[in-house]
Amino acid sequence: MQITFWGVRGSIPSPGPDTVEIGGNTSCVEVRAGKALIVLDGGTGLRLLGKTLVKQMPFTAHIFFSHVHWDHIQGFPFFDPAFVPGNTIHLYGGTTVSRTLEETLAGQMDHPSFPVHLSDMGATMFFHDLREGQLLELDAGDGKVAKITAAHGNHPNGVMAYRIEHEGHAMVYATDTEHYAVIDAKLLKLAQGADVLIYDSQYTPEEYAGTAGTGGPKQGWGHSTYEEAIKLANAAGVSELVLFHHDPMQSDTAVREKEKRAKALHGNVRAAYEGLTIKL
Ligand SMILES: [Zn+2]
Numbered sequence: 001m002q003i004t005f006w007g008v009r010g011s012i013p014s015p016g017p018d019t020v021e022i023g024g025n026t027s028c029v030e031v032r033a034g035k036a037l038i039v040l041d042g043g044t045g046l047r048l049l050g051k052t053l054v055k056q057m058p059f060t061a062h063i064f065f066s067h068v069h070w071d072h073i074q075g076f077p078f079f080d081p082a083f084v085p086g087n088t089i090h091l092y093g094g095t096t097v098s099r100t101l102e103e104t105l106a107g108q109m110d111h112p113s114f115p116v117h118l119s120d121m122g123a124t125m126f127f128h129d130l131r132e133g134q135l136l137e138l139d140a141g142d143g144k145v146a147k148i149t150a151a152h153g154n155h156p157n158g159v160m161a162y163r164i165e166h167e168g169h170a171m172v173y174a175t176d177t178e179h180y181a182v183i184d185a186k187l188l189k190l191a192q193g194a195d196v197l198i199y200d201s202q203y204t205p206e207e208y209a210g211t212a213g214t215g216g217p218k219q220g221w222g223h224s225t226y227e228e229a230i231k232l233a234n235a236a237g238v239s240e241l242v243l244f245h246h247d248p249m250q251s252d253t254a255v256r257e258k259e260k261r262a263k264a265l266h267g268n269v270r271a272a273y274e275g276l277t278i279k280l
């Protein structure tokens with residue numbers, strides 16, 4: 001498996017001189033499992049992934065949405081390969097909101113907010129509803145399958161966390177989830193023994209408590225901290241932890257400081273940045 005980060009921010013794109021190193025695009029992670037192309041979320045990082053994928057057309061891609069908040073879907077109208085006939089895109093999402101995934105993606109492209117409608121995109125698209133606990137098997141094109149399982153996290157309007165397994169390796173993507181007083185049993189099960197856990201570490205503990213940063217306490221906002229990420233990673237026996245969904249207010253320096261504090265608590269942890277690739 002190979003994991004590449006195209007967007008690592010939460011909430012809203014945050015370009016500027018203070019975020020050049022970590023990157024300002026919102027959530028998008030590419031996973032290659034054998035020859036299978038799997039994409040986790042369609043934040044603005046998806047636009048950049050699309051620019052490289054046009055060189056590999058025609059292709060079949062599987063895009064899994066954790067949920068449909070803006071920072072996880074806004075890149076889709078700018079995903080160039082979606083406009084090209086011959087490409088096939090499978091789109092997956094949870095069923096926790098009243099609108100279907102297709103309705104939501106079409107809705108963000110409705111006039112007058114966007115000039116081109118979803119139905120005008122040229123690629124062949126298939127929409128799939130996902131249920132918690134469901135096991136999905138994708139042909140990895142190498143004689144093996146990629147197995148995907150999903151579990152609910154803790155987030156306003158709901159969220160899905162995903163585990164992808166291929167050839168004895170496992171990675172887990174758990175963004176936009178808020179910890180509980182005790183370790184989240186669903187995420188603990190999902191992340192058990194994984195090689196890599198990508199986890200929502202939007203805040204420092206002080207920012208979460210409201211004693212640092214802006215906006216006051218963040219309880220109930222649906223995000224977590226690097227300390228809680230480490231608790232989950234340790235409990236689940238995860239090899240490597242990746243801090244993800246950085247707050248748009250955090251500069252490169254602040255993300256590196258967050259990473260440094262996390263490293264003092266856990267051996268194998270790093271902060272996600274645009275362009276980071278992890279090979280398993
Ligand atoms: Zn988000």
Ligand SMILES: [Zn+2]
Binds near residue numbers: 069
């Ligand atoms: Zn969200």
